[in-house]
Amino acid sequence: MSGGHGGHGRTTRADRVTDTREAIMSTAERLFAEHGLSAVSNRQICEAAGQGNVAAVSYHFTGRAGLIRAILLKHGEQIDLIRGRHLAEAGDSDDIRDWVGCLVRPVAEHLASLGIPSWQARFGVQVMNDPLLRAISIDEALVRTSLRRTLEGLRHCVEDMPVGVRAERADMARQLITHTCAEREHALARGAAPPRSSWARTAGALTDAIVGMLTAPVTPRTAL
């Protein structure tokens, strides 16, 4: 698509390969986000990516799972980097808001860096919908030290909560981030949303909501 292309002013073969790989990845991400994973064939991806070779997915990524894993990895690395910086800022705060920020803001900032339209958030939703790929995606995320440390700090802020409720609300927070970002991304892509710093605003709103949800009083249930 752009960038590098070797140091000698010439298009070397490795550059062409890299371009092909990235063209396939970004095209696949877009098509998957728009139509869902199982609605898009490898053929469609290759053709939309300008590849005459309908087997390009098999060749460059071993297969469908490899392609999806590669896309997840690319974004995962970026988000992990950003989260590392926020984590350093948070230090050892005991304000839950700081930790929720470490959860939410890296995602929003990464999405902001992608420009408009982006597809990553909606792609993520589609991946989460597939039972097998969901596991892959969660694994990919939990490998990151910065995420594990964020969850650790967050847990420290809600220690007095019953463990079952805590797990329940953690799931809710994850779903809230995933789907709210996807909807916002969709709104931005079709121009139905304010222009600038919109992702920062979304991160703020999401943080407000999640902090409120996590700190909500737990109504006791007589019968478990």
Add this chain to the structure above:
Amino acid sequence: MSGGHGGHGRTTRADRVTDTREAIMSTAERLFAEHGLSAVSNRQICEAAGQGNVAAVSYHFTGRAGLIRAILLKHGEQIDLIRGRHLAEAGDSDDIRDWVGCLVRPVAEHLASLGIPSWQARFGVQVMNDPLLRAISIDEALVRTSLRRTLEGLRHCVEDMPVGVRAERADMARQLITHTCAEREHALARGAAPPRSSWARTAGALTDAIVGMLTAPVTPRTAL
């Protein structure tokens, strides 16, 4: 699958038709919930429903969209009935918790009435993932007077909130209900969850969380 079958102790033709229709609907709901909409063909549905006729979906429901609409309608009616009762209880309360209850509990109680395993919640998630069917589903829901009155009552409890934030959090509440119920349904279906009154517990947890989220303070943003 059971029940009725006419009053005269004999299996009449109309009963067979009804059985066929319901077999197709419940089979489709299950397959869609498990594998996603676009991963399941009409053929697979008919064969799994014990229909030799691979065109049964076209015959009984005009087509795929008609089938999905019929499934949505069936559950929508049930939920609407239950919500009507809760609405009568709530009266004109100005406690936000009552109104969130009117939103959450009908869904949970309907799911509880379906037994284990059920597929409705996960089917709903899949429908929400398809851009076209999502619109159909939302239309179907908003036709119900009981839902509109619930949202009205809810809005009355958060009138001092900026309208943008209110809409944002309403979306979040919708996503929370949809996906939390789907995950709970999945957990119940594979036996990884407590046994009895589990849906009542889920409704309580969901109500706590949503009330907390809706009433969370709004951090002012200098730049909109």
Add this chain to the structure above:
DNA sequence: TAGCGAGTCAATCGACTGACTTAATACAAG
């Protein structure tokens, strides 16, 4: 500069798709 190998391409395979047509079946009305 010759040739090796990575990358690309067109063609092909059996399997599957939805839409459609035709034949058999079984019930309801007459």
Add this chain to the structure above:
DNA sequence: CTTGTATTAAGTCAGTCGATTGACTCGCTA
């Protein structure tokens, strides 16, 4: 009991799927 019709079964059709194949291009290295 017969006739008509609603329902089901079975088969046909062109189109698309993923995977595989062998031939081709082209850059790198010896």
